[in-house]
Amino acid sequence: MHVRTEKTDPSVTRLLDAPERLGVLHATVPDMAVPDRDFDGIAEIAAGLFDAQVALVTLIDRQWQWFKAAVGTDETRAPAEDAFCTHVAAAADASLVVLDASVDPRFARHRQVKGPPFVRFYAGAPIMLEGQAVGTVCVFDDKPRTEVSQSLIHQLCRLAALAASLFKVKDEARRRALKEAALSREEQRHAMALEAANIGSWLWDIRSGAIAGNSALKRMFGLSADSSVGARDIFGAIHVDDRGATFAKLRQAMKADDEYDGMFRIGDTGRWLLGRGRVHDRDGKGNPLTFIGVTIDVTDQQASAQRTRLLLKELNHRVKNTLAMLQSLARQTLRQTSDPAEFMTAFAGRLQAISEAHGLLSDHEWGTIRLADLIAKQLLPHVSAYADQIELHKDEVSLGPDQAVGLGLVLHELATNAVKYGSLSVPKGKVVLTARNVVEDGDTVLHLTWSEVGGPPVREPKRRGFGSILIERSLDKVLGSSVKVEYLPAGVTALIRLPL
Template sequence: MSRTAARVFNSEFALISVVGEHQQWFRSCVGLGDMTGTDTNISFCAHTIALPDMDDLVVPDAQQDDRFRDNPLVTSWPFIRFYVGAPIVVAGQKIGSLCVLSATPRDGVEPAMLGQLNDLAGVASSLFALKEEARVRARTAAALLREEWRHALTLEAGKVGSWVWDIRSGEIACNEMFRRMYDLPETGPIQVAQVLDATHPGDRERVQAGIDASLNDGVDYEAEARVARTGRWLTMRGRVYQRDTEGKPLIMMGASTDITESKQSADQTRLLLRELNHRVKNTLAMIQSVARQTVRQNPDPHDFIEAFSGRLRTISAAHVLLADRDWAGVQLDEVIAAQLGENFRNDRQRAEVTGDDVMLPADHALGLGLILHELTTNAQRYGAWSSTGGVVSLTWTLKNEPARGLSLKWRERGGPLVASEQEHGLGARLIERSLSKVLDSEVKLEFRPEGVAADVWLPLPTESA
């Protein structure tokens, strides 16, 4: 553009400038070597864009013009004498000029040449406008791309598969998450029939009914279904967003979300509630049985309350332990600690405890807790722990023959001589019935002269450690 202007005016210098507050930049330049701009305060073009309207600036001889006589571009190289400039306008704003310069003064400029200069300045203005538009489009495209990535990451993080269904062609445009959800090909077009085929056979009828209702009745599409290959649960929501003039559906858009974890959580909650109801019934039956046995053994109200309260606290403590572990079981050490104290393994003067810790199922823990309560209460009142030198030996081993189970032995020594269970008040019948809920369990209780002895056998499931 500047080369064409130089040829029109047969001049050695021409340039396209953009003028800023403190600097003017040369966007196209002929004859000025490596110059890329000047300060605005010595710019000829700054005077051009300061003129009213769209006037051109013509300076026949800069040495004779008070505005430029002392300008360093006049007094030193390139020794400008002649200047003519036409403004460049973008979006109604003058931003610079297309100008021609010469080291030789001239008498004036022919109107036809000024017209050509303005035409060239108009082309330059259009090019600047196009470049600005391209820059705006690039920024917009970059912003849209960032927003698209942000949207995609949001859907990815939320495990949401988005889809747009062209109902006429049957083709579905979807994100990568949707493809992964349904185990669809990573690339290539997706047909709605492929999605239905990927749905669990037992759920396809429900999915199709929801789609039909949305297409025919205009209601929002909503369904829950499993994926055939993986068995994972998805919830799908959609809506017809476009119909033709006859009301026939054209485009449906929607999203699918993986709800497998929430489904599993709900199932687990229902399972725990059923288990809790079962346990509460068993516990109430156990409390009722303990109350009957206690009142037979302790007809006096004061004695009954004292004995029954201790047994009730034992049941309650076992329930707390089981509830804390979602009724998955309790460690044997925890059951023993509830009766003998947390330091039971180290207090060798009172109890000699030998055996590796083992996980007990819920019924085992409740029953064994009651047995140990009766044995420890009796030992404290009448048995080994009622004297200073008495010791209790508590040992257990895991056995695999004839079936896998826990063999636990309680032995007392060093206490008063034992006469009979009736005299000591030990709840023998309660001990023998405490494991009634545990099939194939067994309790043997003996009142030996040297001290009470109890042998407990508890069958354990094979997966227990």
Template sequence: MSSKAQRLPADVSQVVEDADRLAVLRGLDAIDTAADADFDRITALAAAIIEAPVALVTLLDTDRQWFKSRIGLDAKETATDISFCAHAIAAGDDAMVVTDATLDPRFVRSPLVTGPEHIRFYAGVPIVVAGARIGTLCVLDREMKAAPPADRLAQLKTLADLAASLFTLKDANRNGAIAKAELAREEKRRAIALDAASLASWVWDVRTDIIDCDVLMAELFNLPPSNRLKARDILRAIDPRDVYQTETRFRDALSGSDDYFGEYRVTGFDPPRWIATRGRVVERDSDGKPTLIFGVNYDITERKLGDERQRLLLRELNHRVKNTLATVQALATQTVRHARQPSEFLEAFSARLQALGAAHSMLSDREWRGIGISELARTEVKPFETGDKPRIAISGPDLLLSPDQAVGLGLILHELASNALKYGSLTSPSGKVDLDWKTQSRKGARRLVLTWRESGGPQVAPPDRHGFGSILIRRSLAKVIDSEVTHEFRPGGVFAEISMSLEHALK
């Protein structure tokens, strides 16, 4: 209880401080609101009926009495503890009349009586909202007056009831506006969320076969833009390959539970568009058959294409692993056959395995979609650049090689560079290698022609016996269709030319 309310009589304070009354009052959120012409009309009528100069519509909180409407009084509020109206709401639902406040012990010392307002007469009727006396409609005079006739007090009570109805109506309108604004915000949030997630929401009235939906729904099914679609038009848009399964799963799901989930393709798109549906039965008839279904649709094409790419990649990987194991086995067998001692085998085999691994690593990073020839060439010959100044000049347009072309060419470049460092031009400080490539047309088909030229090294003579390195250079592209390898030991330096069709390379 507030300190001011404690100055009121205990029975009055109890009414003023009643929690239920205060809850209704504060729930109206009417205190400190703007002036309202509807309430001003009521105070004007009250003043005219009682023939008094002052009329108020008051709202009583614990510490202050605030005037929603006032005529003939400048003050906007007074303290509750000096209020006539506090006593009026404590007295009951009928009118309280004070004919001469100077003779009433409740008000004789009130500043409203002794002060400049000089109140002498008061007649007030409680305003009752939801069973709570939240304030009063009252009239005051600075001269004492006789008690108004009963019919005038009845009219004052009617006006107080009208004020109560106005508070109730305006609160309902306010709450309705708040609810409408909240609903609009919620709908906007929902729309933003659906749009961000690319979800098309819908409501299907099974009895009419009509689907009320977002415009995105029509777009997903390749139909003319509309917010109302027919379920049979949606069914016609489903790829014939998926219609039976979709219908069967839908019937099974709805007969066994309220939830449905399905995935299917939509006609008219290349590659096919995949759509997912999630639905829930929200209403059934007396026989238990669905009559109203809510749901969403969303595009899962990227996921499906990703799954398909993953399956293709796994198949490709399995194929490559088998080929790689076969290649490693052949490298090991041939390297052992041509090695003079175990250390020589280990060094040669490890280097060749690293060359093979480099090509495979690049292919794996690119999901086996191929490698650019420039990147492959630099990766394979980089380990053989031993000096501060580059001695292997690389040039040529970048082209994308298929996995088989990349692996085969990678092994060839490794062997050429390895031999150049051991026996060829790179054994001499003045030696160098020119590695370049270009495209040519032969019989209407594009071909890659790559050349390896060594110069500045020691005099070269054809070997008496070809080692496995030479064999590897000539045979590494055996799996590549229409490929040719020339490997010559010219006096000025080793020369190699690799030619292969680009019709089977990746573009």
């Protein structure tokens, strides 16, 4: 049920158009048009308190007043400009009581007061979210009242406050569920990337002895995929002839704050593993708290001495760079957020970007990889229809390890930003990439342009986040490279220069 007023009050217009109020409303209750049985009890209590024919829990956007719960009517919405409840929201912190609308100059000429359903009595209290009036708890009746006690009005206001609290609780639950779902997806992608590259990753809690490791690590050490892992399990799996030296190297790395670098055999299988790692953080007294690292199965490389020497030299360099990058990414990401779920989402995505590049390089024995393959690996997880959303114009380009890892991170950060705010946040948006080999002073240089089209209007951010810094610095290891990001109104454009 709704009541149309004779003309729109200026205060009502200001309320309906207020961007702050609409922002709070849409952010907190994105499904406002859907009735919610969780609010039925509030409407039923209001109807009972006032012995009223109709009771509502409403939300008011620019055009409509939506009924989240209703007693005495089957309607689900009403025009916002003509609703009694809009006057309540316009007053923000005050309730509205109309004892007899037929003699009230604001509503006496209204057609639903003069005609069916002959509304006479109305009482409403505002629902406040973050200081903004977004709706009401209200009651209607076709019988006028001579008076309404302050205690009843107080109870109506308490019901409105209860509705506001319920909206907040449901919003927090919704946001938490979205974060948990996003984290779960990122964890799955992370695990798949490391599995594809056959890299065991681990984080050792030195005080408790617990080791958090992926399935690749457990498989390398002959441990059950479902089992919890402790330091005793790991050291116990190492060949007895290599165990002492491995433990000594770890202790020395902790003491000297240096990097651990060790190769050892697994006792049961005889397979050779390469481990690299270092202390991740320390307590106030300098004692190590956690140790982070990676483990790679190098059995096949050991079969050929010359091949092993060449490959290990490259692997040591790459793993060292990757470990340093992982630590830097972890620390910088932690500085950006104190929320564990948000940290894991951001960190896992960046770790996935590194893993994807490592996986391609591993497939090509750490030689060169094709630019098109790297682009596909980094962008496929961010789009639903790759052929429609990614347009690629390119020359044939081959990338070395430093170039591939650095450019992979740049592409990941650009894609993540595009999914959140840019062209990939809408179904018809897309990214156009143009890659050209250009000869400059006798040397070949890749000019790669990232252009977002079809997305929402873009504004340059007021503050440079870690993602922006990472885009600019991911290619630091490649001399002469540069990344320039331009926030054009039509879409983000990135100009990448990369010597080949």
